[in-house]
Amino acid sequence: MTARRSLIRRSALVASTAVTALVLAACGGSGSSGSSGSSGHDMGSMDSSSSPATTAAASPSAGAHNAADVTFAKQMIPHHRQAVEMADLATTRAASADVKTLATRIKGAQDPEIKTMSTWLTSWGEPLPQEMQGMDMSAGMPGMMSAGDMDRLKKGSGAAFDAMFLQMMVQHHQGAVEMANTEKAQGQFGPTKELANAVVTAQTSEITQMNKLLDKN
Template sequence: MTAQRRFVRRTVLAVTASVAALMLAACGNDGDSKASGGTATASSTATGGHNAADVSFSKEMIQHHRQAVEMAGLAAGHASSAQVKTLATKIEGAQAPEIKTMSGWLTSWGEQVPQDMSGMDSGMNHDMSSSATPGMMSDADMGKLEKASGAAFDTMFLSMMVEHHEGAISMAKTEKADGSYAPATELAADVITAQSAEITQMDKMLGKS
């Protein structure tokens, strides 16, 4: 009788231990699941924080910058002024990396990066939403710039780039006012500072001040 009771007691203890182990495992899995969920939420928050204004700014400024880079690229073979060539190199060096940065934002947000139409032989290459985006040159304007050379190119390039920069500054001010994605509003502030200084420089080169 005593042996039987010991057997029953050992069996009960073993069952109890097994149940306790299963419960601990279940709790552990639940904790892992919650932890994973928390990590995913934090990650989503880290990559979010943007709004429609940030998306519009990035898409339009990419196209705007592409045209500026295209204009700047003409200077090496068409300009006669060393100052114009140096300025063009500076503009290209500043805006090309910003195009990559904004393209990366759009990709991370699940948005489509605008198609790059620059460098195409058709008349579509220059007229990139020029009617909707401030400061964008028309296809006709770009055609004139491509055909110009020497001092005529210098004057035309500077005049067009001043207008182009003014458009970019207008877009950047809108982003600073309406955007919510900190890196985008910071880039907008940089655009305002850098391009305002370049407008002053170009005005002097044009003899306006």
């Protein structure tokens, strides 16, 4: 009986020692894991609260783009700005309600697109095109009006303004469609290509509408 009790005590001591070892190992593992987990959590927190520049660099908009995407945005922004300037003139100089409605729609579509493209350029670390109202940029992009064209449009009014506006805006839209088709063929960034496709669709439709209005005059 004494030998049996001694054996039982020895077995209990061994089991207790083993359990203690397991607990200590578990605590050590938990501490290490907790530290790693805590570190991972902290890294996650840092990622989610990182600076805008870091976030932009890691975002899709900062990555999957190419030179064609950058060129499209840099050229289409001033192109759109001029279209908006022309549309603004129509609000006070046009005689036709159809022309005024068209001008309002053009401005309503292109103003937000300017903001969108500006956001892309910023996220790509590219400078935004400067405001260059009054300067002649007709040689740089297809469909752009010259400084002389804009001066004539500013001096027009009534039916004469309507005809001039429609003729110039048809040419302007044709240039935008050409630029957008180049982006569709050569660009890489999905949202930029989608915008280019939307430009082709909307402005092709508006060209048809403007040509019909010109035929009425």
